[in-house]
Structure formats: structure tokens, C-alpha cells
Amino acid sequence: MSVERVYIVDDDPDVRQATSFLVATAGYATVALEGAEALLTAISAETAGCLVLDVRLPGMDGLQLQRELRRRGVRLPIVFITGHGDIPMAVEAISEGALDFLEKPFGAETLLRRIAEALERDRQRREQQRSAAALEARLAQLTPREHQVMEGILAGKLNKVIGYELGMSTRTVEVHRARLLDKLGARNASELVRMVLTGEGQVP
Structure with missing residues (x-):
């Protein structure tokens, strides 16, 4: 299982160090990086945690990085921070899926609260992925x-x-029905429908 980390990306070393210290003091494992390329090297689609990104990064900026992460299948929740934010940027960041957009100087409690929300969102995402994978394996x-x-x-x-449509007896259908419910871990037809339509099988 991947270790849950908070990735902090800011090209200002003082802000990066201060933010990393704050987050680490709150008990989170942190990784502090100075730019987009360093982050793209450090994480993958399997990475667990969340991102705290400065929107004004050299080279690939935060919004471009957000789109590149999505292209690569990285779904980590993002909390954007900036000292030069404006409404259009905030709207774009949120519309692209960011959890929040905080302007510097932001309060420590505000950032930590958003990080806690982001990590919980990521845990739910990974649980859904495990559940879907378990269901897919059972369907196979x-x-x-x-x-x-x-x-x-x-x-x-x-x-x-x-039975009529498949050319078999009702009893044979009942046997197949019982076997498939057992294989999928569904107690009845209603639960089967919910599992398959939502992709939420139980994780063994």
C-alpha cells in the first residue's frame, strides 16, 4: 500500500520550507519540491496523498501542471496557493477539480483543514478503486x-x-443465478444490481 504524503510544490524556498514545517508538525509525511518537473518525477497514478501547489511556478505553471497530472492519470486532490491569485484563475482551478484556492498569506489552520479534507477525499478515491478492482476480478x-x-x-x-431466452430450464437458471451471486458476494438480485451498476464490490 502506498504511503500517504502531502506534496508541497513552491519555487520560493522560504515558503516551501515554512509550509513543509507546518504540515510536518501537524503529523503528515511531507515532500517539498521546487517545481513541476520534480513533482512529475516523484509521483505516479498510484501515489497516495494530496498536493499543495503554488499556481505561479517557473516553466509549467500550476494550472498547466494540474492538466498534465490529469493526462497522466494522477488524481491526487489539489490545494492551490498563490500570492497573485485572481478570480478567473481560481474559477479555472476549481472547475478543473482543485479542492481549494488559497491566497498568501493564508492561515495555518485553514491550510491544515484543507489538507485534511484532501487526504480524506483521496482515501475515498483509493477505496473506490480497490472496490472496483475487486468487483472486476469477481466478474472475470x-x-x-x-x-x-x-x-x-x-x-x-x-x-x-x-430461461426461455437462453434455452434452458428455470431450475438451471436458478442454479446459475445462485452461483453468480455467490461468486460476486451479493446476497440477492438487488444487491447484485447495485454492485454492478455502481462498480462497488466488497473488497476481500
């Missing part, structure tokens, strides 16, 4: 017939209708 265990029966169940069809 189904036989072709079980897949066909499942499609009938998802369409709201009765066992006898599924």
Missing part, C-alpha cells in the same frame, strides 16, 4: 452462461423469461 470468474444470466437479472427479467 463468471462463466459465459453466468454472464448471460446476470445480464437478464440486470434487465429485471424473471428466471423463467431468462
